[in-house]
Amino acid sequence: MRNRPLLYTSYDADQAILPTWSQKAAVAVLVFVAVLIPLKALPVLDFLGASDWLTVLVRAMIFAIAALGLTLLTGLAGQVSIGHSFFMGVGAYTAVVLGGEASGNLWGLGLPIWIWLPMAGLVPAVIGILVAPTAVRVRGLYLAFVTLGLVFIGEHLFRTLSFVTGGPGLGREWPPLQLRFWKEETPLIDFSEGGPWFGIELSSQAKSYYLVLVLLIVFTLVTKNLARSRTGRAFMAIRDRDIAAEIMGVAEVRHKTVAFALSSFYAGVSGALFASFFVILTPESWNLALAVQMVAIILIGGASLASGAILGSLFLVGIPKIVDEVTGFLSTQTSDGGPFKWLGDIIITHGDDFGFISLTARGPGLSVFQLNVVIYGLFIIGFLIFEPLGLYGIWLRIRNYWKGWPFTY
Amino acid sequence: MRRLTPLALLLAFALVAAACGDDDATTTEATVAATTATTVAGAATTAATETTEAPPETMAPLLTDIGVTDDTIKVGLLSDLSGLFAPLVQIITDANIAFWDKVNADGGIAGGRMVELVVTDTSYDVPTHVQLYEELKAEVAAIGQSTGSPHTAAIADSLAEDGLFAIPLSWYSGWPHNANVLELGGSYCFESMNVVSWMDTMSEPGWTLAVMSFPGEYGQDSAFGAKYAADQLGVEVVYDGEGAIIPGGDNSGVIAEMAATSPDWVWVTSNSGHLAEIVGGSVAAGLDAQWSASLPSYNPSLLLGDLAGTFDSSFYWPTFFAAWGADVPGMADLQETIIAAYGDAPAVLADFYVRGWTEAQMMKQILEAAYANNDMTQAGILAAAQSAESFDFQGLAENQSFAGTPEENAVRSVSIYDIQLAEFNPAGLSSGGSTGAVLAEDFFVSDIAANYDFSGGACFAG
Numbered sequence: 001m002r003n004r005p006l007l008y009t010s011y012d013a014d015q016a017i018l019p020t021w022s023q024k025a026a027v028a029v030l031v032f033v034a035v036l037i038p039l040k041a042l043p044v045l046d047f048l049g050a051s052d053w054l055t056v057l058v059r060a061m062i063f064a065i066a067a068l069g070l071t072l073l074t075g076l077a078g079q080v081s082i083g084h085s086f087f088m089g090v091g092a093y094t095a096v097v098l099g100g101e102a103s104g105n106l107w108g109l110g111l112p113i114w115i116w117l118p119m120a121g122l123v124p125a126v127i128g129i130l131v132a133p134t135a136v137r138v139r140g141l142y143l144a145f146v147t148l149g150l151v152f153i154g155e156h157l158f159r160t161l162s163f164v165t166g167g168p169g170l171g172r173e174w175p176p177l178q179l180r181f182w183k184e185e186t187p188l189i190d191f192s193e194g195g196p197w198f199g200i201e202l203s204s205q206a207k208s209y210y211l212v213l214v215l216l217i218v219f220t221l222v223t224k225n226l227a228r229s230r231t232g233r234a235f236m237a238i239r240d241r242d243i244a245a246e247i248m249g250v251a252e253v254r255h256k257t258v259a260f261a262l263s264s265f266y267a268g269v270s271g272a273l274f275a276s277f278f279v280i281l282t283p284e285s286w287n288l289a290l291a292v293q294m295v296a297i298i299l300i301g302g303a304s305l306a307s308g309a310i311l312g313s314l315f316l317v318g319i320p321k322i323v324d325e326v327t328g329f330l331s332t333q334t335s336d337g338g339p340f341k342w343l344g345d346i347i348i349t350h351g352d353d354f355g356f357i358s359l360t361a362r363g364p365g366l367s368v369f370q371l372n373v374v375i376y377g378l379f380i381i382g383f384l385i386f387e388p389l390g391l392y393g394i395w396l397r398i399r400n401y402w403k404g405w406p407f408t409y
Numbered sequence: 410m411r412r413l414t415p416l417a418l419l420l421a422f423a424l425v426a427a428a429c430g431d432d433d434a435t436t437t438e439a440t441v442a443a444t445t446a447t448t449v450a451g452a453a454t455t456a457a458t459e460t461t462e463a464p465p466e467t468m469a470p471l472l473t474d475i476g477v478t479d480d481t482i483k484v485g486l487l488s489d490l491s492g493l494f495a496p497l498v499q500i501i502t503d504a505n506i507a508f509w510d511k512v513n514a515d516g517g518i519a520g521g522r523m524v525e526l527v528v529t530d531t532s533y534d535v536p537t538h539v540q541l542y543e544e545l546k547a548e549v550a551a552i553g554q555s556t557g558s559p560h561t562a563a564i565a566d567s568l569a570e571d572g573l574f575a576i577p578l579s580w581y582s583g584w585p586h587n588a589n590v591l592e593l594g595g596s597y598c599f600e601s602m603n604v605v606s607w608m609d610t611m612s613e614p615g616w617t618l619a620v621m622s623f624p625g626e627y628g629q630d631s632a633f634g635a636k637y638a639a640d641q642l643g644v645e646v647v648y649d650g651e652g653a654i655i656p657g658g659d660n661s662g663v664i665a666e667m668a669a670t671s672p673d674w675v676w677v678t679s680n681s682g683h684l685a686e687i688v689g690g691s692v693a694a695g696l697d698a699q700w701s702a703s704l705p706s707y708n709p710s711l712l713l714g715d716l717a718g719t720f721d722s723s724f725y726w727p728t729f730f731a732a733w734g735a736d737v738p739g740m741a742d743l744q745e746t747i748i749a750a751y752g753d754a755p756a757v758l759a760d761f762y763v764r765g766w767t768e769a770q771m772m773k774q775i776l777e778a779a780y781a782n783n784d785m786t787q788a789g790i791l792a793a794a795q796s797a798e799s800f801d802f803q804g805l806a807e808n809q810s811f812a813g814t815p816e817e818n819a820v821r822s823v824s825i826y827d828i829q830l831a832e833f834n835p836a837g838l839s840s841g842g843s844t845g846a847v848l849a850e851d852f853f854v855s856d857i858a859a860n861y862d863f864s865g866g867a868c869f870a871g
Contacts, residue, residue, distance in 0.1 A: 281559075
């Protein structure tokens with residue numbers, strides 16, 4: 001039955017997370033490549049092992065965890081939310097109050113990571129449950145407003161509670177990613193310092209990369225498993241028609257509450273990892289722009305539960321870096337000469353020649369930062385209009401084209 | 410194919426819109442991803458003073474690793490060119506660019522090497538700052554500017570791990586205690602100690618002080634110094650608003666309370682928008698007081714607004730560097746170069762060119778010291794910086810040293826400028842524009858600041 005991948009001959013086969021052998025192989029290859037990236041052992045992709053690219057990849061994976069939570073809430077359970085950054089912030093500040101160091105007027109208990117990371121998920125989950133009674137009564141645009149309100153409440157609280165957040169413009173230092181039993185001097189495993197593991201020299205970014213990769217895989221499995229469980233089916237029923245689902249016997253209020261709690265858990269863990277990896281964050285970081293970025297990630301990533309979140313996250317976090325690299329490359333092409341000099345001359349201006357993108361501080365043309373913002377907006381608009389199923393939808397088109405080839409019509 | 414037409418039109422529109430973009434030379438949205446040093450037309454002829462002796466005749470080859478080749482030395486800047494402090498940092502970075510353009514036109518340093526600035530835009534966002542630092546550390550020999558206290562603190566451990574130093578664009582008193590963050594200028598707490606001591610010399614006995622500040626290290630470091638000095642002098646602090654000014658929040662209640670206590674002097678630590686709010690609110694409530702505020706709290710463009718009269722009559726501004734047009738040896742060279750490079754720029758923020766110039770002067774002297782030691786690896790440049798005992802800023806900033814203990818190294822001096830509307834000219838630099846800052850007190854150290862025991866750590870340990 002190798003040529004009939006959609007023929008399932010058992011219930012287990014039907015329910016499997018990776019039903020076909022090609023999917024299994026693809027995931028295995030992907031995980032293999034992901035593990036090898038920091039070791040720079042891959043022929044073409046070894047530049048990804050440099051610390052600046054690794055920082056981009058770690059950030060993408062951390063956002064992917066939050067995006068998985070948002071996909072659960074929005075994609076599976078159908079509850080619109082532009083308040084994800086509020087829960088990320090709550091999770092991050094739970095982490096720093098439990099795991100951080102107290103100093104001056106800042107609260108901190110210095111507890112180890114196996115306490116603060118799970119609590120960074122649980123506390124936002126509880127707050128998600130507290131918010132739920134307001135949220136389950138409304139849907140669509142009005143639910144979006146409720147979650148938007150959360151973002152602004154969060155911004156105000158984070159700005160004023162400076163004994164937790166360190167104060168606006170200043171922030172505070174997060175506990176590093178280190179595994180200890182209980183407050184000892186030297187940690188058992190230290191993900192925040194470079195050094196050798198099993199004889200291989202790794203940077204601190206590489207070690208954090210592995211930790212976040214493992215967490216991402218765990219969260220992906222949990223999400224996929226949830227989707228095929230009874231709760232997942234209940235979510236899908238609520239997404240399609242919540243009143244009809246209630247009539248059928250799916251407890252609407254309870255499941256919506258569970259959806260908020262679960263997605264807040266993901267967001268909280270993601271926020272704690274984000275803050276810990278970047279060491280210091282200011283209270284202004286947890287703003288509407290971050291929440292919109294999360295929504296953009298699942299929008300651009302697309303229709304699939306896990307692939308969408310991960311693809312979208314890699315794409316949105318990676319694009320500014322790629323744009324920087326491309327414009328830098330074109331700029332050196334114009335100055336040093338090279339095969340793409342003609343393209344660099346058209347696009348890059350040094351102030352007095354023709355071009356759209358300016359790399360200098362003055363003169364007409366977009367700066368690289370402005371270019372990134374424009375591209376971000378264009379992608380959101382473009383995907384909404386032309387490919388609502390997102391990157392995953394593009395993949396589906398490619399796959400279906402080749403599936404039916406040569407009879408692609 | 411039908412669906413591609415609107416997409417193509419959209420892209421074409423976007424590209425046309427971009428090409429017809431911002432012409433304004435002083436736009437705050439601009440960012441620089443990389444800049445190469447180019448010669449500047451009409452560069453000044455006077456050469457900068459050097460503190461180190463000429464490179465010795467040596468047979469051994471110069472040690473180099475990252476950022477230094479036979480022809481170039483790369484210096485990185487982590488600037489905020491599009492975020493919260495963009496208007497100021499843009500000016501500071503421009504001064505860096507102009508300084509190095511002139512040095513390169515004069516033949517470069519360290520055996521004729523040209524210095525290439527790699528300017529990055531962090532947009533005052535900590536993750537971006539960390540990300541860009543990771544990119545820079547593999548490309549440059551040293552970091553000539555790192556904007557923001559939390560941002561610099563976020564990379565402080567990495568600086569130590571990677572063996573690099575950074576010159577911070579922040580005056581937090583914790584920096585002298587950090588071996589890899591080489592602070593140019595004094596600390597906020599010494600600034601306020603000195604100013605309050607100076608206020609005492611300008612006032613009748615029995616005068617009263619009010620203190621208003623942002624929360625966090627910046628505001629509370631400065632408020633600490635003010636209250637400490639008041640305590641030492643026996644001055645009553647009638648309103649203690651340490652940490653009471655919330656950025657972006659509604660501070661009208663706090664301002665009204667402070668105004669009701671009728672202080673003789675008010676010391677503010679915030680940004681210029683909130684300074685205007687505090688002064689404006691107090692004057693409207695009938696307060697007649699003298700004002701002073703920390704260096705980053707004031708912006709000469711406030712003289713273009715309704716409060717110009719109050720700032721003219723009652724405001725004094727402390728700085729760690731000379732103001733534009735001050736009568737110091739290095740000012741002529743600086744003005745000539747900056748006007749040649751940016752003559753059309755308005756003079757309102759011109760004081761900050763001095764800050765950028767002194768940053769570049771410091772970096773130049775460190776690089777020359779490393780060259781004299783025959784070691785321009787990243788570690789060699791770090792060692793040269795950490796053992797530097799004196800810098801010559803030609804009067805533009807106080808001399809300082811990094812070779813001793815934090816107790817010895819910390820710059821405790823400040824200069825005070827009287828803001829005078831009559832001297833304020835918002836015209837362009839080349840048209841004789843000026844910022845209205847008139848020297849009231851040249852660089853001085855008050856007894857209180859001199860005797861303060863700095864060995865225990867930063868003034869404000871929050």
